[in-house]
């Protein structure tokens with residue numbers, strides 16, 4: 001990627017912006033993804049879009065060498081999923097997925113998997129709460145309420161996943177995509193419906209945004225938050241996109257995250273009506289998905305742009321590149337093509353056939369998996385230590 005010129009926070013002329021855009025889009029030497037592809041993730045995204053590729057083989061034949069690796073295969077799979085929105089377990093791209101994507105569940109430390117149904121905006125009916133409780137009880141799963149306002153169920157063996165999900169899908173749940181590089185949750189406070197301070201319906205907006213962007217494959221996980229007034233109880237500014245109610249509408253903040261390197265989201269635009277909020281978010285998310293590097297979250301992505309947040313404003317709010325309608329059309333295609341990956345898996349014997357611990361003995365559980373009991377719930381019995389984080393996760397000491 002090109003970082004040659006610095007203009008501080010001043011946004012240059014439209015011509016300069018367009019030149020910079022094309023420079024970034026691949027006219028100069030840029031970050032090669034891995035030994036198999038000389039192109040950056042952004043360039044690969046563009047060639048997939050231009051050529052209409054549908055499989056990894058087509059992409060590697062046209063622009064790479066070899067058979068792919070743990071870096072380029074999931075990256076190409078994510079790019080194909082962002083553009084085509086096909087099932088991640090579709091036959092032609094199945095072998096490309098990370099382990100978590102491959103079983104539509106996150107593998108945990110004793111080889112079992114977690115089950116995370118989507119609970120949009122954190123709002124759930126008593127009936128659905130009871131279903132989650134019954135499923136957890138019947139399968140002996142460990143339950144925990146997460147920071148994203150949903151309920152994780154831990155300890156499912158791989159061959160149990162389809163039956164567990166069948167019950168959840170029958171009760172109206174769908175995949176929460178906790179396993180994917182995609183939208184996780186849009187957290188909300190109770191807002192104007194219940195809170196005396198609330199000036200807008202934060203729950204309704206959070207649900208609408210979560211349903212709009214669910215299933216959206218992206219360079220890294222995406223989180224959102226909506227608060228019903230400036231008191232910010234939903235911690236929206238610690239999310240990739242944060243929406244905070246004002247007397248007149250919504251302030252939109254972008255580029256926040258928690259994690260090892262916390263960042264507060266910064267104001268992109270203020271006092272937006274519902275429609276403009278969604279339009280700017282559509283553009284922002286698609287601009288990010290198109291141009292970010294592999295595993296780059298929104299905060300470092302904004303910083304990496306020439307002009308930083310001002311560049312994002314120029315593209316998303318002022319539409320200086322004239323890309324706005326194209327980005328919105330990309331998002332409209334995503335919304336129109338959304339389907340629940342777990343329901344589609346349950347409906348397809350071929351996709352279901354992979355959920356066995358032993359290929360030669362389907363239905364036989366892995367005997368190495370064992371549990372003990374702690375605080376009235378199961379936990380893994382093996383005492384293996386934590387996965388070592390490595391040098392790229394800094395420990396902040398002050």
Ligand code: SF4
Pocket residue numbers: 189190191192195196197198199202227228229230231232233234
């Ligand atoms: S952010 Fe405002 S509306 Fe939401 S719960 Fe807190 S005080 Fe109430």
